[in-house]
Amino acid sequence: MAAECELLAKCGFFKKYAESKDLACRGFIRQYCRGDGQASCKRKEYRQKHGSAPSDDMMPSGQFMSA
């Protein structure tokens, strides 16, 4: 099993949605934040590119949560 993402503690998406009951959201957290997908997380990519964190509502897939 993959280690958790090293950004977990400071990731706005994770902080905001870790307790979410939304199935898609939970799937993303399982797949990315706590799984192998973390290497291809778009939030991480954004951070590297821009030097700052993206909106909390940007998902690891790069799409945005709809309110």
Ligand code: SF4
């Ligand atoms: S959304 Fe991306 S950066 Fe944030 S904790 Fe999950 S894998 Fe890490």
